[in-house]
């Protein structure tokens with residue numbers, strides 16, 4: 001039976017089912033990964049913008065490429081259904097905003113763990129439940145980045161529910177009024193050695209612990225919040241491609 005949101009079933013995998021997914025927030029990124037890095041690509045579904053592709057790495061290994069959508073609620077639905085079709089290893093390939101002066105646009109961040117300020121995660125585990133990445137996948141990502149000479153930072157990510165208020169954006173936001181508890185939160189996270197903001201990793205990593213699958217996250221740095229709130233569009237594709245290369249090579 002087809003899973004309602006992802007739009008495909010286990011039987012769509014054929015005789016050699018994948019156990020690993022490359023998961024990104026954008027359907028366009030999923031299509032790019034499948035078309036650029038995989039062979040024998042088959043589109044499985046495009047329902048609700050949650051595009052999924054099946055293909056093979058050059059070594060022959062079957063791989064699923066899927067789209068989480070933006071935010072933890074959407075991701076939680078997609079991840080639950082991917083587990084139901086047999087996926088056991090998840091690598092999120094995302095974008096993020098740096099909150100540390102030494103983590104520049106053009107580099108990538110591998111999340112060792114995540115501070116999870118996300119409503120969806122509270123439905124899955126208590127707030128104090130750790131959001132930790134799989135150590136083997138994580139080391140493979142960092143080692144691959146080192147071999148490819150791609151600037152890479154390993155550390156703690158802040159996963160939040162909103163791009164504007166939750167990441168303390170006021171200049172580029174329609175809402176200039178931040179709730180008092182959010183004022184100064186980025187500086188506070190900087191003091192706590194948190195590297196970056198994004199919107200899915202924490203819930204993915206908590207789900208990994210609860211459901212019993214392996215998960216890791218690599219994000220392209222597309223904003224430098226110590227300088228500006230805005231996304232550096234000119235560098236985005238190139239930086240995202242670095243994150244994709246690292247993820248693909250780490251499982252090849």
Ligand SMILES: O=P(O)(O)O[C@H]1O[C@H](CO)[C@@H](O)[C@H]1O
Pocket residue numbers: 024025026069070071093094095096163198199200
């Ligand atoms: O580029 P993706 O994977 O969507 O990740 C980041 O980009 C979106 C916000 O622009 C959020 O989903 C955030 O986590």
Ligand SMILES: O=c1cc[nH]c(=O)[nH]1
Pocket residue numbers: 095096097098163167197198199222223231
């Ligand atoms: O600043 C950023 C950039 C990408 N994604 C985010 O969630 N925040």
